[in-house]
Structure formats: C-alpha cells, structure tokens
Amino acid sequence: MLPEQKTVPAKKRRRFGWGFRLALLWLLLVIGAALTADLLPLPDPGTTLTGEPETGPTPGHPLGTDGLGRDVLSRMAHGARVSLGVGLGAVFLGLLIGGPLGLIAGYYRGVVDRIIMTANDIVLAFPALVFALAVIAFAGASVRNVLVVLGLLGVPAWVRLVRGVTLAFAQREFVTAARTLGARGSTVMWREIAPNVVLPAVSYAFIIMAVVVVAEGSLAFLGLSVQAPTPTWGGMINEGRSTLETATHIVLVPSVVMFLTVLAFNLVGDRLRELTDVRQSGLEPARPQRPAVRAPAADAAPAPRREGPPPLLDVVDLHTGFRTERGLVRAVDGVSFTLERGRTLAVVGESGSGKSMLIRSILGLLPGSGVERSGHVHLEGEDLAGRGPEDMRKVLGTRLATVFQDPMTALNPVRTVGTQVTEPLRVHRKMSRAEAYETAERLLASVGIPEPRRVLRSHPHQLSGGMRQRITIAMALSCDPEVLFADEPTTALDVTVQRQILRLLHRQRDERDMAMVLVSHDLAVVADHADEVIVMYAGRVVERGPADALFTAPRMRYTEALLRAAPDLSAPSHSRLEVIEGRPPDLAAPPAGCRFHPRCPFARERCRTEEPALVEDTIPGRSYACWYPAGEVPDEGTEEGAGDLTAEDGNVGSVRHGG
Numbered sequence: 001m002l003p004e005q006k007t008v009p010a011k012k013r014r015r016f017g018w019g020f021r022l023a024l025l026w027l028l029l030v031i032g033a034a035l036t037a038d039l040l041p042l043p044d045p046g047t048t049l050t051g052e053p054e055t056g057p058t059p060g061h062p063l064g065t066d067g068l069g070r071d072v073l074s075r076m077a078h079g080a081r082v083s084l085g086v087g088l089g090a091v092f093l094g095l096l097i098g099g100p101l102g103l104i105a106g107y108y109r110g111v112v113d114r115i116i117m118t119a120n121d122i123v124l125a126f127p128a129l130v131f132a133l134a135v136i137a138f139a140g141a142s143v144r145n146v147l148v149v150l151g152l153l154g155v156p157a158w159v160r161l162v163r164g165v166t167l168a169f170a171q172r173e174f175v176t177a178a179r180t181l182g183a184r185g186s187t188v189m190w191r192e193i194a195p196n197v198v199l200p201a202v203s204y205a206f207i208i209m210a211v212v213v214v215a216e217g218s219l220a221f222l223g224l225s226v227q228a229p230t231p232t233w234g235g236m237i238n239e240g241r242s243t244l245e246t247a248t249h250i251v252l253v254p255s256v257v258m259f260l261t262v263l264a265f266n267l268v269g270d271r272l273r274e275l276t277d278v279r280q281s282g283l284e285p286a287r288p289q290r291p292a293v294r295a296p297a298a299d300a301a302p303a304p305r306r307e308g309p310p311p312l313l314d315v316v317d318l319h320t321g322f323r324t325e326r327g328l329v330r331a332v333d334g335v336s337f338t339l340e341r342g343r344t345l346a347v348v349g350e351s352g353s354g355k356s357m358l359i360r361s362i363l364g365l366l367p368g369s370g371v372e373r374s375g376h377v378h379l380e381g382e383d384l385a386g387r388g389p390e391d392m393r394k395v396l397g398t399r400l401a402t403v404f405q406d407p408m409t410a411l412n413p414v415r416t417v418g419t420q421v422t423e424p425l426r427v428h429r430k431m432s433r434a435e436a437y438e439t440a441e442r443l444l445a446s447v448g449i450p451e452p453r454r455v456l457r458s459h460p461h462q463l464s465g466g467m468r469q470r471i472t473i474a475m476a477l478s479c480d481p482e483v484l485f486a487d488e489p490t491t492a493l494d495v496t497v498q499r500q501i502l503r504l505l506h507r508q509r510d511e512r513d514m515a516m517v518l519v520s521h522d523l524a525v526v527a528d529h530a531d532e533v534i535v536m537y538a539g540r541v542v543e544r545g546p547a548d549a550l551f552t553a554p555r556m557r558y559t560e561a562l563l564r565a566a567p568d569l570s571a572p573s574h575s576r577l578e579v580i581e582g583r584p585p586d587l588a589a590p591p592a593g594c595r596f597h598p599r600c601p602f603a604r605e606r607c608r609t610e611e612p613a614l615v616e617d618t619i620p621g622r623s624y625a626c627w628y629p630a631g632e633v634p635d636e637g638t639e640e641g642a643g644d645l646t647a648e649d650g651n652v653g654s655v656r657h658g659g
C-alpha cells in the first residue's frame, strides 16, 4: 500500500441501520415476487374460483381468496408488476426530461435558469389530478398511459432536484478547476457535474417510486388505472370494499403490502439522501439585481506606462463587484501589478480582503450573474479581459493554471485520478489515451508521487491530502503553463505536508521558468517563497514591493499590523498573540477616507476623510497607501504632532522623507 494511501474507516461500513436493511429486504422481496410471479407455483391470478370465495388463509391459499375465489397471494405478486413497473417507468421518464433541464438551469443560471424555472412553476401549478383524469379519459386506462401521465407529473420535481444539486456542485472547486484547465461549458456540465448528480438522483428515485406507487394505487382505486382482469394493488382494494365486513383480508392484504412498500421506498430513499447530501460551498451566488452604475475609481492607481517588451502578466486597474441587496460589494477595487517569469508574487491580507476574487477575476472565472468586472489583464501584452469564454478557454490550463486550496474539493470524487490528470493532456495537447497516460505517469512521478501507475487507477478519496494536492499540481502543470496561480495551496493540509508542497511548487517554478501568484494567509510562507508581495485590504492594494523590504520595514500601518499579528515561533511560549482590533469593513459600504482608519491606532483626521493613493517609496518597486506611514511618524506621536505633519506635508511618502 502507498505510504499516504488511506483505508476505509470501519465506521463507514456500519452506517446503514436496521431500518434501512429491513426496508431493503422488503423491497427485494416485492421486486423478486414481481419478477418471478409467472415462475412461482401460484394459481393463475385471473382464474376464478380456484378456491372457496372470501376464505381467510388456508394451506392452498396462504393469503386467502377474494370475492371471486381468486388466490390473493398470486394476485398480489402479479399486481406488484403493475405498481413497480409503472413506478420504474415513470421515474425514468421524469428523469429523462427533468434531469437535463435541471442540469442546464443550474449550470447556466441567469436567463436560462429563469425561463426553465418559470415554465416549471407553471407546470407545477397545474392540478395533477385534472391532468391525469383528462389524459386517461381521452387516451384510455392502460399501463402505458398511466406510466406516461405519472412520469410527466414527476418532471417538475426532477427539474428542481437536479437544478439544486447542480447549483451546489457548479460552485465547487473541481468544477472551477476543470474550467481553469480550459474545459468547455457543456463538457464541465456532463463530465464533472452530471456524475455527481447521479447519487442524489438515485436516492430521490426511491422517494418518487413511493409517490408513484401511491398515485397508481389511487388511480386504480378510482378505476382509472389498468382495468380488470389485470390485477393491481389499488384495484384489489377497490374490489374488496364491498366485502369489507365479511372478508376484511381482501382489503387488508393489498393495503398493508402497499403501505410497507411505500414506507420501504421512503426509508431507503431518505437514508441514501442523507449519505449523498451535497455539502454547500462557501461561495453563494449573488442575488441578481438591476445593474448598479459604478463610477470609475478616481483615485485608482493609473495604468503604468512601460518601455520595452511587455511583462509576462500585467494586471491594470482590475475591479470586480457583486450586485447584492446591500449594494455593490467591491471585492476587487482597482488592483494593478506586474509579474515576470521565474518570479513569485504573494497576495496577502485578512480573510475577505479580496485575494481569491482577484485570482478568479484575472482568470475570468466569476459567477455567471450579478457580477461587474472592469480593467485589463495582459498576458505578454495581449489583453485577456476582452476575451469571451471560448477564447479564454484556450488560455486556461495551457498558459494560466491554478492550484486550489482544498485538493479534496478540487478533484472530482466520482472520477479516477487517471481520467482527471489525462483530460487536459488529451484536450489541449491532443494526445492519444495511451500517450496521455504515459505522460501523466511521468508528471505524477515528477511531483513526488510514488507508484504513479497505481495512483492513476485510484479515486481521490483513496489518497491522503498531500497526495491529492500533488495531483492537482500535476494537473495544473500538465500543459506547461506560464503563470501558476496557487490559492492557499496548503491551508487544507497537515503542517508536515505544507512545507513539502511549497517546496515542490517553488522547485517547479524554477525548473519550468514559470511565474507564480501565491495567495496565502501565512506570512512565514510568503517570506520564504515570494519575491514580491501585494498586501490587500478591503479589495484594494494598500502596499506592494519586494518581499524583503516589505517584511523588514513595512510602511502601511495595516501591513505592520498584519506582521505583528503573525505568530512568532521564536517567541517564548505563552507569549500573547497580537491581534488587529476590529473587523474588516463591509465591502458594500466601506468607510470614507483610508479604509483601515477605524482599526488603525495612528489614524488622524485626514485618514477619516481623504483616501490615500498608492505612492512610490524610495525603495524601487515599493509603494504604499498611508498618510502616516511607519518609519516616518513616531509611533508614540500625538494627534497634534501627526496633525502638524499632515498639514504641512501631505502624503508624498518617503520620496520626500526618505525610506
């Protein structure tokens, strides 16, 4: 066994309780009886007077006979065929129509979703019984017609279920990962999401079976299902009504069997649903509203003009906002930076400062509706921001690749590692299956996976977190990207594995001469691996510069506070960790002036009213947005002292005062 491979915990094998097992046993019995009704040594269900009419259980007729002397057991077994056959057919028909509609609505959302769901609601509002009566009265009461009617009536429920599951999965990282590898929308929908819909759909199929069995029984009771002499459970209950007082068993037997069957379908369906429940991702789709008009940020750093060859990656004044009921949430607010080959840029900041959204915005991987994005992303001089999804696909996975935070959610749980790793190779590099598997084996070996052939045959859950992250790295590297985006690539991993993964990324960057954008909370990681750093606060860059300078002498008060709040392993044990007081601001209504001022111990009047722009420091490449930067204003400075400085000098940073 592989060193990091996991075994299935014993607990999982005990997760089906007795109720579930008994229910399953009962269903197997009923299905078995329906399938073998002709082979069982039972009297013909239609032959009248095989015994005394209306007898209770006798050795020849274990469940007695009905009013015409027909064997009740035989009629129950044959009746099961109709009930279960109609149920199964209706489930398939409903799923066949409702499944793809739900998948399309949940995946594409927006207008498509609204059209499908409105039509669905209209169909749902139509009285089901009237529809059933009309069709059966018009087309006749046959097994086929009953099946079609019940199947069509189930379509809206299927649409809702499949849409809900698709919505949840469409936000999962493995779907974003597939998109970052350049997969088409329809491919993502069918290959990544549809297999995950299967399990919830199976559990729901059991519940729908229960509903259809009851519905068919009710129609039969009303004389609207399959007609005599074909036995049906509902029909048997109907026939037994007249002899209810003299021969109760004629009604009781089909009623009890139907009750137990419906109960069993529900129990099995519910238990399966619990086991396959979709865990929601943190990213909830924004509620679509009327587009809010956003004024361009007047104080945004102007797009830098450069001479010579264009940088590898050049992000210029990027804005991304979500339209919500509270207003426009400005998750990324005028971010600019450049990055060259062989360099690592770290993006740091508290949770919610916009780091992940910055990456998604650069890659064009934002939720479909309710989003506003502007600005430019140049890759070797070519602007990607204007590209449509089809054109963007050509760059994703080939020139820009991503490694996500949680390798468990970044890999599709129902597909083998081999299919997932070989996919980009087959799609982008047009390799044959055999070639792709050979290359995948080499790739896995290059990211430190022992026994790569065996791992390619495994499913993600069979591997440890570290192994899974190595696999997502291998996938990201498969088409030799020029820029690798790593969004908190070690947060979900054990501390011992974190360093190995970071070293691996660093080595791959050097070997492949890539550029890397590393999002991290961990400032120690950043200090070890980044060449340049941008510090984000409330969607904006508040300081950027070479990692050494930024860590040794931060200028912006927020950077300083972040560094103070980072745990220092060399500090004596029981030392108190410093925290940044207060909370990050609401991005729908950030405070006026410097956005950090409500939490800044050095804030003065000017900080409350005027927003500081990013200004150049004397250290080349470094800039910061702070009226009273560290190293310039005495930290113990009084309000008056600081005020004097403000009044006189304004914010010209250390260009004037020196670093």
Ligand SMILES: Nc1ncnc2c1ncn2[C@@H]1O[C@H](COP(=O)(O)OP(=O)(O)OP(=O)(O)O)[C@@H](O)[C@H]1O
Pocket (backbone or CB within 6 Å): 283, 284, 285, 286, 322, 324, 329, 330, 331, 349, 350, 351, 352, 353, 354, 355, 356, 357, 358, 367, 587
């Ligand atoms: N779909 C959305 N609708 C509305 N607001 C959103 C949406 N997605 C993200 N946001 C907001 O955008 C802001 C930035 O989120 P982002 O995930 O980029 O933060 P982050 O710095 O990466 O945080 P973390 O380190 O916790 O991942 C947050 O305030 C978040 O609430």
